[in-house]
Amino acid sequence: MKKLITTVASLGLLVGVASADVASDQKDFINHYKSILPNVEFADYTNGVYAVDQGSRDQFEEILDGIPPYEGAVEKGAKEYLKFGLNKCTSLKDPAEARVKHPYFDEATQQVVTLESAIKKCYQQQTGKKLGYKKGRIARISAWISDQAAGQKINVKVESAGAKAAYEKGKTFFYAKRGQLNMSCADCHVYNAGKKVRADILSPALGHTTHVPMYRAKWASIGTLHRRYGGCMKNMRSKPLKAQTEALRNLEFFHQAMSNGLEITADRYRK
Numbered sequence: 006m007k008k009l010i011t012t013v014a015s016l017g018l019l020v021g022v023a024s025a026d027v028a029s030d031q032k033d034f035i036n037h038y039k040s041i042l043p044n045v046e047f048a049d050y051t052n053g054v055y056a057v058d059q060g061s062r063d064q065f066e067e068i069l070d071g072i073p074p075y076e077g078a079v080e081k082g083a084k085e086y087l088k089f090g091l092n093k094c095t096s097l098k099d100p101a102e103a104r105v106k107h108p109y110f111d112e113a114t115q116q117v118v119t120l121e122s123a124i125k126k127c128y129q130q131q132t133g134k135k136l137g138y139k140k141g142r143i144a145r146i147s148a149w150i151s152d153q154a155a156g157q158k159i160n161v162k163v164e165s166a167g168a169k170a171a172y173e174k175g176k177t178f179f180y181a182k183r184g185q186l187n188m189s190c191a192d193c194h195v196y197n198a199g200k201k202v203r204a205d206i207l208s209p210a211l212g213h214t215t216h217v218p219m220y221r222a223k224w225a226s227i228g229t230l231h232r233r234y235g236g237c238m239k240n241m242r243s244k245p246l247k248a249q250t251e252a253l254r255n256l257e258f259f260h261q262a263m264s265n266g267l268e269i270t271a272d273r274y275r276k
């Protein structure tokens with residue numbers, strides 16, 4: 006009897022953990038945007054705020070028609086990838102595959118591995134040197150790697166119990182209120198997507214991770230997704246967590262999974 010109860014209890018636990026259902030979460034996510042932004046096609050969510058605002062879309066297209074301001078940096082990233090031997094690491098030797106494969110849940114360490122964490126690790130192995138996580142070299146290399154996967158679709162897999170737990174933590178982070186403004190990521194990028202705050206129109210979180218690392222006119226450079234996370238945590242008057250801490254890797258795992266099926270794009274310009 007005792008054995009039966011333990012078996013049932015452990016089954017119950019498994020069912021509990023298995024409740025992280027990415028497909029159904031994403032369906033709810035997409036349906037929400039369909040209801041508030043009925044004119045935006047699914048594929049267009051890769052364009053962030055430009056999918057919802059025609060005025061800024063025109064400017065965006067003009068920039069893409071010319072020589073986008075990040076082009077030189079991405080070319081430099083290509084050279085750096087080879088110069089520092091990043092093609093010698095198994096994780097990065099096929100750059101297009103590397104972009105599609107990350108973020109993933111590593112069973113050995115029970116941690117989410119992001120593309121930038123893989124780049125940093127490989128760089129350190131090859132050169133013995135450290136690399137920052139937010140801008141400069143890592144962002145250029147990551148942008149070039151991502152360019153190689155342009156046109157392929159985001160396909161984050163959340164399968165094991167450990168992966169589901171990490172995904173759930175990321176999801177909780179995304180919906181949790183924080184900071185002096187007591188706001189969540191979802192307050193701006195889900196419930197108020199398409200609306201204006203001060204001079205900005207809020208982009209939908211759907212598609213947020215398709216053009217990362219992004220170039221921002223405000224930065225006048227390319228920055229990683231976690232750099233942007235830091236900026237938004239400041240917007241929320243919340244102390245920004247360090248790039249690539251476990252909480253932000255889990256957030257990225259959830260955030261990227263919500264964009265499953267959207268194309269990775271090399272059009273990485275944002276205001």
Ligand code: HEC
Nearest residue numbers: 053054188189190193205206207208213219233237241275
């Ligand atoms: C007070 C509103 C607000 C909150 C809360 C907020 N952001 Fe933002 N976020 C913005 C604004 C404004 C921008 C710039 C315009 C845009 O793209 O939405 C932005 C941009 C972004 C971008 C870049 C979008 C792109 O297309 O390049 C990402 C990614 C992002 N936010 C993620 C987050 C995450 C994750 C959180 C929670 C930790 C968060 N934001 C919380 C206002 C907010």
